[in-house]
Structures are given as C-alpha cells and as structure tokens.
Amino acid sequence: MPRKLPGNPTIADVARECGVGAMTVSRVVNGRKLVSAAKVARVREAIAKLGYEPNEAARILKGQVPRTIGLIVPDLADPFFSTCAHAVQRMAAKYGYTTLLLASERNRAREAKELVIMKSRNIAGILIVPTDAACIAQLQDMRARDVPVVMLDRTFPGLDAGEVTVENEEGTRGAVRHLVEHGHRSILCVGYDRQFNSIAQRISGYKRAMNDAGLKPQFLIVEDDSGLGSRVLRRLQSAKPPTALFALNNVATTRILHVLQRENLQVPDEVAIIGFDDFELAPLLAVPLTAVRQPAAELGRSATRMLLQWIRSGASGTRSSSLQVVLPTEMIIRRSCGCTPERKIGLDGRQSISSAPASAEDPIAFPNVS
Amino acid sequence: MPRKLPGNPTIADVARECGVGAMTVSRVVNGRKLVSAAKVARVREAIAKLGYEPNEAARILKGQVPRTIGLIVPDLADPFFSTCAHAVQRMAAKYGYTTLLLASERNRAREAKELVIMKSRNIAGILIVPTDAACIAQLQDMRARDVPVVMLDRTFPGLDAGEVTVENEEGTRGAVRHLVEHGHRSILCVGYDRQFNSIAQRISGYKRAMNDAGLKPQFLIVEDDSGLGSRVLRRLQSAKPPTALFALNNVATTRILHVLQRENLQVPDEVAIIGFDDFELAPLLAVPLTAVRQPAAELGRSATRMLLQWIRSGASGTRSSSLQVVLPTEMIIRRSCGCTPERKIGLDGRQSISSAPASAEDPIAFPNVS
C-alpha cells in the first residue's frame, strides 16, 4: 500500500480553505509584497490551521536552488571533523541553510557516491574535506554548472574552488623548533596520509626546522594508521632511539600515547612528544599534551562563510572576497614537550600557553536571516 | 541570473539521444524488467555519455518515498552522539539510504525547525535523540502520516514509536555498588539534564544501590553543565566531603576531572570517581577512568535496523519485530574507582575489564543492497 493516507496539505488545499488563488498563497509563503493585508491574514490563518508546509521537492523541481549546502568529511567519529562539521551546521543554519552532511569514510568510492547524491539533490553549494584526488573530476562537473565549491583542511589541485586551510608548515616548524630548544637532537616525525597536502606541508615544516638546527630528519611515515603504534615502539627500542616524537595528526598522537602508556615509557623524560592537532581531553592526559592547535571550528565557519557569500553573490557575480584563506595555528604548551609550570622555554609571540577560545562566532558583516 | 546554464541532462535528453521513449529510460534506470536487452544497452550508453543522474526532486514529487532517513542528535561535537551518528550513517548507507543528519543543539526551537525540514523533505523515516518533550506533537503528526519514528538514547512518552535505549538503571547500580565495595560510604551523584528519562533511570539506579547498602543518597544535580565543576569543588571542600563521585554522563565526568586536576586532588585516594559513558581517551587520562560503557555505535545500529525494517515492512504492514530494544552496558574497570592492576575487587559476570568491541556490524538477517 503506497503512502498517501491523510497526505500533507498542499498549496491548493490552503487556497481552497480561504477562497483565494494558489498564487496568493505562494506569495504569502514567500513573503512577496503585492498582497492585500486582509488576504495575508486569511492565508496565514489557513496555513496554520492546515499545518501547511511547502513541499521542498516541488520547489526544487521548479528550478529553485534549495537552501541546502552539502558537506563531506572523512569521518564523523574524529573529533576534529565533528567539531568542524558542527560549526558548519551552526553557521549555515544561522543563515537559513540546511547542511546535508555525509562521511566519506576515507573511501574513494563512497566519496564519489556521495557527490552523486549531492548533485542529484541540486544543492546550492558544496563544502568538502576531500579524501581522494578522484573527486576533482566530479567537482569540476559541479563547477561547470556554476555550483560553488570550497575545499577545507586539505586541497587537491586542478579546480576552480575556494580553499580554507591552516598554517601547517609554520605550525609544525614552530613545534619542532620547540623540541630542539629543549635540547633534542633526534626527533622522529610520525604519521601517515602523506598524500594529502596538509600532511605534506607539516612534513615540510618539520624538515625545515630540522635543517635550521642542522639536524637530520627521521621519518616513520606509514600507509595507514594500523600498526603505527608497534612501529613506533620498535623505533624506540632500537639501538639509537629518538628522544622526541612529532605526531602529524591526532590519530597518530593517540596511537603513540597508547603504546607509551602500555610500555610504561615516561613522557617527557624517556621520550618527549608534541602532536599536531589539539583536543579537549589533552590537558587531562597522564602527561598533558603539548600540541599545535588547529582552529577546527573556525575552519568550518570560514569555509561556510566563503561558500554562502559565493552562493549569494550569484553564479556569475564578481567574487568580492578572496577564495583562499589560511588560518593560523597556535602552539599549546603543556607538559609532554618537557616544559613544566615552573620552567617553560622558548615562548615568543607565536607560541602561547593561553587557551583563549577563538573570537566571535561571526565577525564579518553578512546580512543575517532572522 | 538564474542558474540554468548547461543544465543537468534529463530523462528526455537521454531518450532523444538513443531514440527511445522516456518510459524506457525510466525503466532501465529503475532496473525494471520488460525492456529488450538491446535497448537496455543503448540506454545505458546514452546515460553514461550524458552523465545523466535522475533528479531526486522530481521523483519525490511523484510520490516516491526518497531513500533518505532523518537523524536528529543534540550535539555533533559530543563523541557519544557523533559515534552514534556515524554508525547510523554507515548502516543506512549499506542499505542504500542517505541520512539527513541535523543537530538540535539541545534547543527546543531548533529541534522543532529541524523536524519541519525533515517533514518538508518527505523522508522515509526518522531517528531522533529527543531534546524537548515538545517534539512529541510533531512526531505524532509524522506518525499520523505513517512515517516510522524511532527514538534513541532517551524517550518521551505519548508516541507510537520505536525505542532503543540502554540499561541505565542496572548499569549505574552496578557501578555504585562497586564504589560501595571499595568501602565508600559517602558517594555523591553528580549531573544535570534530569528531565531525560535516561538520566532519571541512572539516578534511580544510584538510589537503589545506595539503599541496598543502607547508605544515604546525596545529589548534586544542576540545571545545565555550566558551573558544575565549581559546585563539585565546593562540596569536596565542605565539612563532610564525599569520598567518591558518580558522574551521570561524560560531560559531567569531564567537568569534574578538570576541577580535580586543577585543584591537584588525588584520584582515587582523595576522591574516587566512576562515570557513566566511556570514551576513547579514558585509558590515557592521568588516572585511567573507570566507566560504565554504553554501546554508542550499537545504539545507532540497532535503531537504524529497526527503522529500516519498519520502513520496508510498509506503513501498515504487521511489525514483525518488537519496537523496544534495551542494550546492555558494560563496566570498564580502570583506576579511578580505586582498583589497581594488582587488586581488582568485586568483579562478577556483569562487570568486566575486557574492552572487547561490540559484535559484528550487522548480525541480523536483512537483505543487503549491493
């Protein structure tokens, strides 16, 4: 039995209810002028009485671009991405947009499928933390149809799209320099996902800091995070073990901390560690983690802001603002690097122990939707 | 300038391209039989050539129930809900459903708005972690239109809906009994959100355990989580401070741990703590946290399974399976309760230190979608 029982009320039902034309109802619903106050009131009443709600599908079919944006992230269970997604939804909602949020699971095929879903829903624009370069072809297709696209966190080349990223190279460089200032000469760079430019930039920042100090870069870069812990352990148990570790993202950091804890290795005495990407529980860890904080929420907000402005400026409108934003990182000094409350070293303008939250939610001038 | 530049190809474009009727294309797209193999091949080719993708809006408008389910959670930044949401999306995707995921921000008005959005999109069914009893009226409205509804984690009465929850009372009771077994006589129950039946059940489990032991229940239940930390601190500094704390959810746990760390209070010696809800970093904390683990992912999976079965069985089909599922919790013993690797107490069948992951992803027999 098909679903069609009571049936949602339609614009025709409302029109009949209060004896006006369908057009008049449509005008009232959409807040158009040119309707007499008396009718507006009658229509409003009928709408309330019937519980009428415009059918989104019909609107889209008529060529309205729906107030929906798409967001694709690799993984919702990762706090970095969920924080980011949360910020996107919040800001989008503030401007009257719904966010269609999908997780690609770091899987090329799923990402492709999700882009098809987004396309078939005529979304107004898309925000994506891309997982595989193969997505570029589909995104180009959307761009060809004038759908705005903004990549965040990491990017792939070959696309006329917006980009919101963070200072991966400088952030990492400062962190590694900090380890050097603590006297470390043998610092191992640990991570995976080197195919992303974000990670590549961090690696490059690490290299520069090591070169600046006249030290030899050492890497433990694997294909994916499985087995990362045991690989690190083997290095630590080798003849010439590193005295400090730099973890390229929060998953790598967690993997490492698990091994260190299990093997009862003392941080920072036996081995120091700094991770890229801070997280809420970092100060409560056995050894409070020193980390390069990325503004996850601000990343989401900036990208959303850029996308919405682009959408509003119209497909062919001149783009008023730049489509490139690079957000600063902040070094959060705790204990795992070797600093103590009594003795913090190498602090300068770029590095801070403050945990001041990011600034106001929406600092730009941008007409709000009530 | 409206968007209509190259324009997505339509079914008519495909039909023209290969010289057949629109119906034939539709049949091919939908995998209906009754089309000659030769035409199927030609149509497929034309679809690929044009990059045709069926317009979802048009399908919905024709009365097709879209393969989309709605999911409303209070907060995506909370790892419990993001894990749950992640599991829902995964399982839904496996069966060919897209998940429209929205966060209510624990706000009645937003929740109401999001339900309207879901309704206007004709979703096939809805999964909700309700935030305010006011949502029941809207959900009833959906039920009246035969849209399946499943509440998870907590429920409100007055609705013909599915319910997937966890053993809040028993889980809490076991945890508090464990604290009693450690010799604690003064155990403070800390939390907020008492309006939810999940929290009320935990409170009730706490009371029962205290009564069983002949102890007097003591509460610190506040309106919302702000200021919870300082309130706890004041209690700990009072004339007769509690020697143990039971935190009613993970946010309460975190707030408490922050204060304890700041004030340098030793756990478990000065005060022991057990929290309801486990999380990934719990074993890496300064004092590894003993917690009542909720199967967050399984919660999402069970609810999704229930919803999809309901959707497939048809609006009026007899419901083959129960619409009530209560998932067991598991006590994860670490250090914050007072146990040590050398001395664990009171372990029995219900309580375990195992951290075995939940079972297979989809144990039920349920036709898959390739």
Add this chain to the structure above:
DNA sequence: CTGAAAGCGCTTACAG
C-alpha cells in the same frame, strides 16, 4: 516489450 498522456506541488511569467 514500448510509448503518449496525465499529474505530483510548486513558481514564473502573463494577463487582468
């Protein structure tokens, strides 16, 4: 096996 016709609920011109 195949296609022309009608209509889902809305909005965009077009005439009053």
Add this chain to the structure above:
DNA sequence: CTGAAAGCGCTTACAG
C-alpha cells in the same frame, strides 16, 4: 493586487 495557464522531471497507469 490577483489568478489561470504552463511546465519543472519524473513515474504511474493505460493503451498499444
């Protein structure tokens, strides 16, 4: 200010 007509892209009967 207002409404009847046409059509967005699809699918459901209905006739071949």
